[in-house]
Amino acid sequence: MITAPDIHNSLLKTFTWEELSKHNTPDDAYIAVRGSVYDITNFINRHPGGEDILLMVAGKDATQIFETYHELGKVDLTLKKYYIGALISNELPVFPDQSDFHKTVKKRVEDYFRKNQLDPKNTPFIWIRYAWIYGLLIGSYYSQYYIPFVSDHILLQVLLAIALGFAAAQVGLNPLHDASHFAVTHNPWVWKLLGATHDFLNGSSFLVWEYQHFLGHHVYTNIADADPDIVTGDPDIRRIKPSQRWFSHYMNQHLFVPLIYGFLAFKVRIQDIFILYVYKSNDRIRVNQLTSWHTFAFWGGKAFFILYRVLVPMLFHSAWKVLALLVIADFTASYWLACSFQANHVVDEVEWPLPDDSGLVQTDWAEMQVITTQDYAHDSAFWTSIVGSLNFQAVHHLFPQISQHHYPLIAPIVKETCAEYGIRYYYKDTFWEAFRSHVEHLHNMGQPPNKLD
Numbered sequence: 001m002i003t004a005p006d007i008h009n010s011l012l013k014t015f016t017w018e019e020l021s022k023h024n025t026p027d028d029a030y031i032a033v034r035g036s037v038y039d040i041t042n043f044i045n046r047h048p049g050g051e052d053i054l055l056m057v058a059g060k061d062a063t064q065i066f067e068t069y070h071e072l073g074k075v076d077l078t079l080k081k082y083y084i085g086a087l088i089s090n091e092l093p094v095f096p097d098q099s100d101f102h103k104t105v106k107k108r109v110e111d112y113f114r115k116n117q118l119d120p121k122n123t124p125f126i127w128i129r130y131a132w133i134y135g136l137l138i139g140s141y142y143s144q145y146y147i148p149f150v151s152d153h154i155l156l157q158v159l160l161a162i163a164l165g166f167a168a169a170q171v172g173l174n175p176l177h178d179a180s181h182f183a184v185t186h187n188p189w190v191w192k193l194l195g196a197t198h199d200f201l202n203g204s205s206f207l208v209w210e211y212q213h214f215l216g217h218h219v220y221t222n223i224a225d226a227d228p229d230i231v232t233g234d235p236d237i238r239r240i241k242p243s244q245r246w247f248s249h250y251m252n253q254h255l256f257v258p259l260i261y262g263f264l265a266f267k268v269r270i271q272d273i274f275i276l277y278v279y280k281s282n283d284r285i286r287v288n289q290l291t292s293w294h295t296f297a298f299w300g301g302k303a304f305f306i307l308y309r310v311l312v313p314m315l316f317h318s319a320w321k322v323l324a325l326l327v328i329a330d331f332t333a334s335y336w337l338a339c340s341f342q343a344n345h346v347v348d349e350v351e352w353p354l355p356d357d358s359g360l361v362q363t364d365w366a367e368m369q370v371i372t373t374q375d376y377a378h379d380s381a382f383w384t385s386i387v388g389s390l391n392f393q394a395v396h397h398l399f400p401q402i403s404q405h406h407y408p409l410i411a412p413i414v415k416e417t418c419a420e421y422g423i424r425y426y427y428k429d430t431f432w433e434a435f436r437s438h439v440e441h442l443h444n445m446g447q448p449p450n451k452l453d
């Protein structure tokens with residue numbers, strides 16, 4: 001754990017979170033870790049994990065991210081060199097010092113890779129998976145519109161649109177997701193390029209996903225007003241967390257809410273623009289200045305998506321047909337993604353932690369990752385391969401920096417350590433049971449609160 005260097009108290013410079021937030025550019029970058037502030041401006045372009053990561057966390061408290069993405073204590077001495085003062089207030093919830101469970105599970109998993117001489121991020125199998133995903137996407141797109149026999153039969157086109165939607169979801173669940181956690185190779189350029197395939201092939205921003213998922217959801221899982229995945233209005237279309245006010249239209253939400261998940265992909269493409277250019281924030285997660293690469297990938301991706309999915313096909317087919325096939329593919333991708341995300345966290349069994357009045361979450365961060373998560377179907381190679389290993393969600397939340405290919409190998413270590421420390425591990429035997437518990441959760445959250453008391 002990082003502690004402030006031994007400096008006389010009178011020399012200690014202090015920063016509020018608002019002051020910290022102003023130091024968020026490449027020429028002036030501070031971060032906070034465990035209540036200490038560090039000026040990392042001169043380290044940014046020397047960071048072995050690449051510049052982009054540090055530019056996203058600049059001006060923020062990066063405690064959990066810093067501790068997750070480095071081996072236990074390995075880079076603490078490097079960080080200490082940049083110490084400049086203490087953080088005296090917090091923008092978002094903070095967590096207690098790492099518990100014994102947290103340190104033990106991390107050490108055991110790190111030892112496992114050392115002992116077996118395995119590289120946590122490199123495995124040839126993942127490239128085979130990426131190859132069939134990109135192959136399916138390009139093949140189903142091309143044959144749907146440009147191979148004469150196929151493109152003359154609407155039924156075949158519809159089937160290929162479904163295959164295209166499935167492949168688009170797989171891009172999200174695999175290369176995009178792996179790259180956003182730096183879990184494939186040690187090369188920041190590989191992460192950048194794989195991430196950009198989401199911009200160009202799916203029309204959705206890798207950068208916005210990073211802010212939402214890597215900086216938001218993974219740090220503040222299921223914490224209301226901090227986890228961007230569970231942001232809701234008041235009232236909203238759905239009630240998913242106990243802290244939300246109840247309105248009568250939630251009564252039958254379990255019947256209609258799953259139907260609207262089909263609009264996810266469309267919503268995200270539009271929302272991206274507002275997050276980066278209008279609000280400059282993804283709910284409570286502030287967005288920093290964009291690099292020229294990010295600007296290129298964002299606008300280049302949107303333009304290429306419209307070109308290859310709408311304008312070029314319209315040269316060969318009627319507009320209504322192109323739009324109908326786009327909607328079919330989008331609905332397939334959206335349902336696939338939404339259903340697998342919801343089955344992991346928005347379910348009855350898991351916890352919905354809230355910070356106390358001082359902003360402190362009472363549970364250790366790693367323990368919180370386990371108790372806010374539901375796993376399923378660990379024994380099914382089929383489900384593991386088609387949900388991008390998200391059925392090992394607890395392992396993924398504790399060790400997002402490790403290749404998904406290794407999750408089945410380290411899951412027993414995580415489960416045993418949880419059992420040893422008395423930490424509940426929520427598990428369902430099948431995906432369908434896990435998804436059913438999402439629908440049950442919607443049903444229960446839809447009832448007037450005192451009816452369930």
Ligand code: HEM
Pocket residue numbers: 031040043047048049053054057062065066069070074075078079082121182185186187401
């Ligand atoms: C807080 C956000 C940060 C994240 C998400 C992050 C992420 C990473 C990642 C992914 C790597 C591994 C690259 C690889 O796969 O080989 C890495 C390596 C490294 N990072 Fe960071 N980093 C962060 C901040 C920092 C800071 C502030 C410092 C020090 C001032 C630092 C020092 C290092 C060092 C020394 C390494 C090499 C470690 C090794 O050899 O194993 N990082 N970081």
